[in-house]
Amino acid sequence: MKSTKEYLRELTSIHAVSSREDPVIDYMNEYFSHYSNEIEIDVIGNLICHFPSGKLNARKVMVFGHMDEVGFIVRYIDEKGFLFIERIGGANINVLPGLKLDVVGEKGIVPGVVGTKAYHFLKPEEKGTFPPQDKLYIDIGVTSREEAEMKGVKAGCCVCFHADFLERENGWVTGKAMDNRVACAILLKLAEHLSKNKDKLNWDVYLVACVQEEFNIRGVLPAVRKIKPDVSIGLDVTPACDTPDLPNYSSVSLDNGPALTFLNYHGKGTLAGVLPDTRLVEALVKTCEDQMISYQREIAVGVITENAYIVFEEYGVAIANISIPTRYTHTPVETLSMKDVELTEKLLYHFIMGLDEGSQFGKKARISHSRKR
Known part of the structure; x- marks a missing residue:
């Protein structure tokens, strides 16, 4: 038990x-x-x-x-292997830039990160704002669509938040x-x-x-x-x-x-x-x-x-x-x-x-x- x-x-x-x-x-x-x-x-x-x-x-x-x-689904993979997504349910996209995500590929879990523009090159009007969902992309460490597909990542694969179970001393848990x-x-x-x-x-x-x-x-x-x-x-x-x-x-x-x-x-x-x-x-x-x-x-x-x-x-x-x-x-x-x-x-x-x-x-x-x- x-x-x-x-x-x-x-x-x-x-x-x-x-x-x-x-x-x-x-x-x-x-x-x-x-x-x-x-x-x-x-x-x-x-x-x-x-x-x-x-x-x-x-x-x-x-x-x-x-x-x-809640999670996401891969909508499109561009020629450089970056993934673009749609939401499944009401996932909070405001937390996505710079976040770890797990792509549930046909050959297993493929880790990825949500890309974000380098701080040094942000325009003044971009600071403190969130990019729209259609501008967000996931970097899974490949350089082409073909390489992504070789890893089992294709349009239609699901994407989830990375699991990280945290226990607090007061009995609270986070994940x-x-x-x-x-x-x-x-x-x-x-x-x-x-x-x-x-x-x-x-x-x-x-x-x-x-x-x-x-x-x-x-x-x-x-x-x-x-x-x-x-x-x-x-x-x-x-x-x-x-x-x-x-x-x-x-x-x-x-x-x-x-x-x-x-x-x-x-x-x-x-x-x-x-x-x-x-x-x-x-x-x-x-x-x-x-x-x-x-x-x-x-x-x-x-x-x-x-x-x-x-x-x-x-x-x-x-x-x-x-x-x-x-x-x-x-x-x-x-x-x-x-x-x-x-x-x-x-x-x-x-x-x-x-x-x-x-x-x-x-x-x-x-x-x-x-x-x-």
Whole structure:
């Protein structure tokens, strides 16, 4: 058995952008199989790990987190062997100049650096500015397109931030792909805990490691349609706002526990986002209070998660999000607190084990409850 930090270190070392999640799928499948013999992988890569309660007509709770990471794809290789790229997901291009990147070539990993104009030759108006994405290029140490292709680097190859896992003495960790390999690590530890207590389950539990969130947010939907959950709990990161560049945006910070989402949506409109089921988020809050788990309240404009679409499946699904506060999201130095991760594990475990035949969520359940009174 591994610690959560060991899982996280190994998972973040893997390169797997959207639709190229195969090595993470293999990793999750290997370790899930230690705890359940009911594992299924669908056509696009969603991995479902099932813990049945053995109860007749049991309700279903799904807990999910995505396996893919933000990155890039090689769009063009010029005659001198420099690579030009497009983003896969919302990778922060402001951090790219002078950065190490790893090209996932057909013959293995090829290290590269993002070129930047020599400081001595910068024009005054160029200082302190960022070049546009179409001007950025990757230098992999070759002198021609043919030499690049001999290394297995071609248009269509993916590019990832270089993995460099850093541990702090205070329990913080830094590296690439914390978004959302931290959720994958939590799912594996949750599977370990559930496997020891599966005879006490009253609901069927489905742990889902899903795909393509960073690219289209909807990759989990085939798994949802197969499971048909009554409750869906999404695990992801959320920006921590405890740094000098995000004063007074929100109170979400490292070391103060998981953040329960009360609203998120992407962009400046409200075409898709999460407003959690009130009864469900109240139950999560109560679990935190009963178990003396510190928690935070998240309002995040600019963030969107899969539950924005899951909520409308079939006859509707009661949804909630639990977020891990993370600094510097979508960069190679994403930073989070293992304390927050461990508290999230504790919250999920006690919430699931506390579900009984009388647990109900959604507006219909609230109306039924009021009539009984």
